[in-house]
Amino acid sequence: MIVNEIFYSLQGEGKLIGVPSLFVRIAGCSLGCTWCDTKYAWAPDAGTDYSIEDLKQKILAKETRHIVITGGEPMASPQLAELLTAIASPNRHITIETSAIEYIGDLPCDLMSISPKLANAAPNDPLNTETLQKLIDNYDYQLKFVVDRPEDLNEIARCLENLKNVNPYNILLMPQAATIKEHTEKLPMLAEICKQTGFTLAPRLQVILWGQQRGK
Numbered sequence: 694m695i696v697n698e699i700f701y702s703l704q705g706e707g708k709l710i711g712v713p714s715l716f717v718r719i720a721g722c723s724l725g726c727t728w729c730d731t732k733y734a735w736a737p738d739a740g741t742d743y744s745i746e747d748l749k750q751k752i753l754a755k756e757t758r759h760i761v762i763t764g765g766e767p768m769a770s771p772q773l774a775e776l777l778t779a780i781a782s783p784n785r786h787i788t789i790e791t792s793a794i795e796y797i798g799d800l801p802c803d804l805m806s807i808s809p810k811l812a813n814a815a816p817n818d819p820l821n822t823e824t825l826q827k828l829i830d831n832y833d834y835q836l837k838f839v840v841d842r843p844e845d846l847n848e849i850a851r852c853l854e855n856l857k858n859v860n861p862y863n864i865l866l867m868p869q870a871a872t873i874k875e876h877t878e879k880l881p882m883l884a885e886i887c888k889q890t891g892f893t894l895a896p897r898l899q900v901i902l903w904g905q906q907r908g909k
């Protein structure tokens with residue numbers, strides 16, 4: 694399995710913001726989002742090729758409850774289930790960060806952290822609502838939408854209209870921002886949207902703390 698980087702940091706986004714976690718970034722993503730902050734992990738061979746056993750040893754060497762499997766797009770990796778089965782334990786909490794382009798069932802995953810890509814990211818593939826629905830129906834989840842402008846709310850509303858059984862408390866809106874300046878400038882717009890809709894405003898701690906620095 695090709696892993697781009699492994700690093701210990703704080704979860705920067707979502708319900709577990711601020712929780713110290715070990716990040717395992719799987720190489721490979723085909724979506725090509727314009728504002729992607731991990732373009733260096735797009736290529737399927739952008740990293741080190743580990744056996745699952747070696748990767749397990751490397752991950753478990755760090756004493757931490759929280760492990761975040763990110764990418765790239767981890768759900769596109771054929772070895773994901775094998776890796777998760779190797780590291781799963783009642784003492785560990787596993788988050789998968791995904792854009793919902795693929796569905797895999799029965800993964801030992803405690804939080805499916807889904808960030809469906811809107812038109813503001815100009816993804817290569819449109820959102821597949823069927824795949825997204827399966828993830829929502831079969832995992833504990835959060836839905837993190839990246840908002841760049843107020844009009845994005847119309848697209849989020851259309852997306853939600855096509856889904857069933859979405860818990861509104863699981864919907865988080867994050868600013869599209871690569872720098873702390875952009876992040877700060879977009880927060881008031883997001884605050885107004887969240888007051889209107891009841892969705893939760895979710896700042897991006899990694900942008901506030903480290904801007905575009907890699908592996909922090």
Ligand code: SF4
Pocket residue numbers: 722723724725726728729730731732764765766792810
């Ligand atoms: S889905 Fe995520 S990793 Fe893939 S291009 Fe988009 S932002 Fe980057």
